[in-house]
Amino acid sequence: MSNILKLSARELAKGVSQRELTAEAVARAYIEQIQACDPVIKAWQFFDPALVLKSALALDRQSYCGPLQGIPVGVKDLMDTVDMPTTYGSQIFANYQPDSDAACVAACREAGAIVMGKTVTTEFATFQPGMTRNPRSPADEPRTPGGSSSGSAAAVAANMVPLAFGTQTAGSIVRPAAYCGVVGYKPTHGTLPLAGIKPLSPSLDTVGVLARTVDDAAFFVGTLARRPLDPRTKSFMRVGICRTPHWSLASAESRRMLEESVRLFERIGASVRDVVLSPACDRLTEAQMQIMGYEAAAAFAPERRHHADKFSRAFSTFIETGLKINGEDFAVAQLLASNVRCEVDALFQTFDVFLAPSTTDEAPAGLDATGDPVFNRMWTLLGNPCVHVPIGTGINGMPIGVTVVGPRWADLQALAAAHTIEINLQ
Numbered sequence: 001m002s003n004i005l006k007l008s009a010r011e012l013a014k015g016v017s018q019r020e021l022t023a024e025a026v027a028r029a030y031i032e033q034i035q036a037c038d039p040v041i042k043a044w045q046f047f048d049p050a051l052v053l054k055s056a057l058a059l060d061r062q063s064y065c066g067p068l069q070g071i072p073v074g075v076k077d078l079m080d081t082v083d084m085p086t087t088y089g090s091q092i093f094a095n096y097q098p099d100s101d102a103a104c105v106a107a108c109r110e111a112g113a114i115v116m117g118k119t120v121t122t123e124f125a126t127f128q129p130g131m132t133r134n135p136r137s138p139a140d141e142p143r144t145p146g147g148s149s150s151g152s153a154a155a156v157a158a159n160m161v162p163l164a165f166g167t168q169t170a171g172s173i174v175r176p177a178a179y180c181g182v183v184g185y186k187p188t189h190g191t192l193p194l195a196g197i198k199p200l201s202p203s204l205d206t207v208g209v210l211a212r213t214v215d216d217a218a219f220f221v222g223t224l225a226r227r228p229l230d231p232r233t234k235s236f237m238r239v240g241i242c243r244t245p246h247w248s249l250a251s252a253e254s255r256r257m258l259e260e261s262v263r264l265f266e267r268i269g270a271s272v273r274d275v276v277l278s279p280a281c282d283r284l285t286e287a288q289m290q291i292m293g294y295e296a297a298a299a300f301a302p303e304r305r306h307h308a309d310k311f312s313r314a315f316s317t318f319i320e321t322g323l324k325i326n327g328e329d330f331a332v333a334q335l336l337a338s339n340v341r342c343e344v345d346a347l348f349q350t351f352d353v354f355l356a357p358s359t360t361d362e363a364p365a366g367l368d369a370t371g372d373p374v375f376n377r378m379w380t381l382l383g384n385p386c387v388h389v390p391i392g393t394g395i396n397g398m399p400i401g402v403t404v405v406g407p408r409w410a411d412l413q414a415l416a417a418a419h420t421i422e423i424n425l426q
Contacts, residue, residue: 004021004025004026004029004030005029005030005033007162008162008212008213008215008216009068009071009162009163009211009215009216009219009220010215010216010219012026012070012162013067013068013069013070013071013112015070016059016065016069016070016112017065017069017070017112021070022056022060022070023057023059023060023069023070023114024053024056024060026056026070026071026072026114027052027053027056027070027114027116028053028056030072030116030161031049031052031053031116033158033159033160034117034160035049037135037158037159038160040139041132041133041135041154041155041160042120042130042131042132042133042151043074043119043120043132043135043145043150043151043152043154043155043158043160044074044117044118044119044120044151044155044160045077045087045117045118045119045120045121045130045151046077046084046085046117046118047116047117047118048084048117051083051084052072052114052115052116052117055114056070056114059112059114065112066111066112066113067111067223068111068112068113068220068223069111069112069113070112070113070114071112071113071114071162071163071220072113072114072116072161072162072163073108073113073114073115073116073161073163073164073165073220074117074119074151074155074156074160074163074164074165074210075105075115075116075117075118075119075164075165076118076119076121076149076152076164076165076166076167077089077118077119077120077121078121078124078125078148078167078198079101079102079104079105079165079167079196079197080098080100080102080105080196080197081098081101081115081118082098082099082100082101084115084117084118085097085118086098086118087118088123088125088198089120089121089122089123089124089125089128089130089148090123090124090310090311091310092303092307092310098196100196101196102195102196102197103193103194103195103196104165104192104196104197104207104224105165105196106196107224108165108224111223111224113163116160116161118151119149119150119154119155119164119165120132120150120151121147121148121150121151122147122148122150122370123311123312123314123315124198124200124300124315125147125167125169125172125198125200126147126148126200126296126314126315126318127147127315127318127369127370128315129144129147129150129368129369129370130147130150130151132145132150132151132154133145133154134146134154134179134180134363134398135154135158135180136179136180136181136363136397136398136399137363137398141365142365142366142367143362143363143364143365143398144179144363144364144367144369144370144371145157145176145179145180145363145370146171146172146175146176146178146363146370146371147172147175147176147370147371148167148169148172148176148370149165149166149167149168149172149173149176149184149210150176152164152165152166152176152210153166153176153177153179153180153182153184153210154176154180156180156182156211157180157181159212162211162212163209163210163216163217163220164209164210164211165208165209165210166184166186166207166208166210167197167205167206167207167208168186168206168376168380169201169204169205169206169292169380170204170288170289170292170373170376170377170380171373171374171375171377171380172373173185173186173206173208173209173210173386173388174186174358174373174375174379174386175358175359175370175371175373176370177210177358177388177390177401178358178363178388178390178399178400178401179359179362179363179371179398179399180210180363180399181390181398181399182210182211182212182390183210183211183212183213183214183216183217183387183388183389183390183418183422184208184209184210184211184217184386184387184388185208185209185211185214185217185218185221185386185387185388185415186206186208186379186380186386186387187207187208187221187411188383188384188385188408188411189204189206189380189383189408191206191207191221191225191227191385192206192207192208192225194207199299200292200296200299201291201292201295201299202295202299203291203295203334204288204292204295204381206380206383208221209221213422214231214389214418214419214422215230215232215419217387218230218231218412218415218419221411229411229412229415230412231415231416231418231419232419233416234416234420235352235416237265237271237416237417237420238271238350238351238352239262239265239270239271239272239273239352239353239354239355240272240273240274240347240351240354240355241258241262241272241274241354241355242275242277242354242356242405243258243274243357244277244281244356244357244375244378245277245282245284245285245378246357246374246375247357249360249372249374249375250357250360250361250375251360251361251362251394253361253362253394253395253400254357254359254361254394254400255357257357257400257401257402258355258356258402260391260392261355261389261391261402261421262355264420264421264424264425265355265420265421267424268420268424275347275351278340278343280336280339280340280343281340281343281378283336284336284337284340284377284378284381284382285374285377285378286333287333287334287336287337287381288337288377288378288380288381289377290325290329290330290333291330291333291334291337291381292322293318293321293325294322294325294327294329294330294333295322296319297319297323297325300319304319337382340382341382341383341408344382344384345407345408348406348407348410352406352413352417353404353405353406353413353417354404354405354406355402355403355404355405356375356379356402356403356405357375357402357403358375358400358401358402358403359371359375360372360374360375361394361400362393362395362396362398362399362400363398363399375403376403379403379405382408383408384405384406384407384408385405385406385407385410385411385414386403386404386405386406386414387403387404387406387414387415387417387418388401388402388403388404389401389402389403389404389418389421389422391421402421404417404418404421
C-alpha cells in the first residue's frame with residue numbers, strides 16, 4: 001500500500017478507472033496514513049474511516065468511472081458536506097449538519113473522488129488559529145501551518161491526501177502552501193463556484209487547491225472547472241520579476257528564493273526582466289483589507305446579532321473594524337482595484353508570467369498566529385491566478401518558495417511556468 005501513496009492524482013484516477021487499483025485499496029492506504037500522522041499534526045476536523053470506506057466501496061461497485069475516480073480529497077471545513085458536520089472553524093456551528101454539499105464538493109464527488117473528511121480551518125477563514133501544527137516543523141519546536149487553509153496544507157504536506165480544497169480571501173492558499181512546502185493554486189477569481197461555502201468577502205473569496213505537485217493541482221481544478229489544464233507542455237516564457245510594493249518586508253531567505261527562480265528561468269533561455277508597477281499598486285493592500293472588512297461585516301450580521309459572545313477576540317476586532325468602513329470607502333477601493341486590473345492586464349501583453357514572493361519568511365514559530373499575508377493580498381484583490389511553488393528551505397530548515405502569477409483567465413500560463421520551476425529543481 002505504500003506504493004499507492006506515491007502515485008500522482010492522474011495515476012490514481014487512471015489506475016482505479018482501469019481496474020488496476022480499487023478505490024477501497026486507495027482509501028485504506030490513506031486511512032492508514034491519516035491514523036499514523038494526525039494524532040500529532042491535527043489536520044482533520046472530522047474523519048470517519050467507516051464513512052470513507054463506504055464511499056470507496058460504492059465507487060468500486062458502479063460501472064461509470066469519473067475523471068477523478070478514487071482520488072482521496074480533503075475538504076476544508078468552510079465547505080458544506082451533506083454527510084459530515086461543518087463547523088466553519090467556529091463553536092457557533094459546532095453541531096451544524098448541512099443538508100447538501102457545497103457545489104465544488106458535489107462536483108468533486110460526481111467526478112469520482114473520495115471525500116476523506118474535513119480539514120481544519122481558522123475561525124471563519126480569518127485569523128484565529130485552529131489546532132493544526134506544521135508537519136515540517138520539529139517535534140520540539142511547533143510552527144504554524146499558516147491559515148486559513150491550515151488543515152488542508154498540513155494534510156497534503158504529511159501525505160494524508162494528495163489533494164485538498166482551500167479557499168483564499170487574502171492569502172489562505174498561498175501562505176499555508178508556502179509554510180508547509182506544498183503547491184498552492186489559487187485560480188482566477190470565479191473559476192470554481194462559491195455556493196455552499198461560508199462567505200467571508202464574496203468579491204475576494206476564491207476556491208483553489210493544495211497539492212503535492214503542480215500537475216496534480218492543475219488536473220484537479222481543470223477537471224472541476226470543465227477546462228482541461230495540462231501544465232506539462234513546455235513553452236518559452238517572458239518572465240517578469242515583480243518584487244511588489246512590500247519588498248522591504250521580505251527576509252533575505254525569501255529574496256534568495258526569488259533570485260533562484262529567476263536564475264532557473266535564465267538558464268533555460270527565458271527572457272527575464274523587472275516589472276514596473278504603477279504607484280496605484282502601492283494602495284492595493286489597504287484596498288483589499290477595506291473590501292474584506294466591509295464585506296465580512298455585512299456577511300456576518302446574523303452571527304453578530306445572535307452569537308457575538310462566541311466570537312474569538314480576534315474575530316470580534318476584525319468585524320468591529322469592518323463596521324467602521326463606510327460604503328464610500330468601499331466603493332473607492334473597488335474602483336481602484338478595477339482600474340489597476342486594467343493596468344496589470346496591459347503589463348501581461350509583454351510578460352507571460354510574474355514571479356513574486358509568497359511570504360515574508362519561513363513559517364513563524366508557535367501556534368498562536370498564522371503569519372502575514374502581505375504578499376498575497378494584492379493578487380487576490382486583482383483576481384489573477386497564483387501558483388505557489390516550493391523552492392528550498394530557510395535558515396531554520398523550513399520551506400520557502402515563490403508565487404507565479406498569470407494573467408486573469410490564462411491560468412495555464414501560470415501553471416506551465418510553475419511546472420517548469422518544479423521539474424528544473426529536481
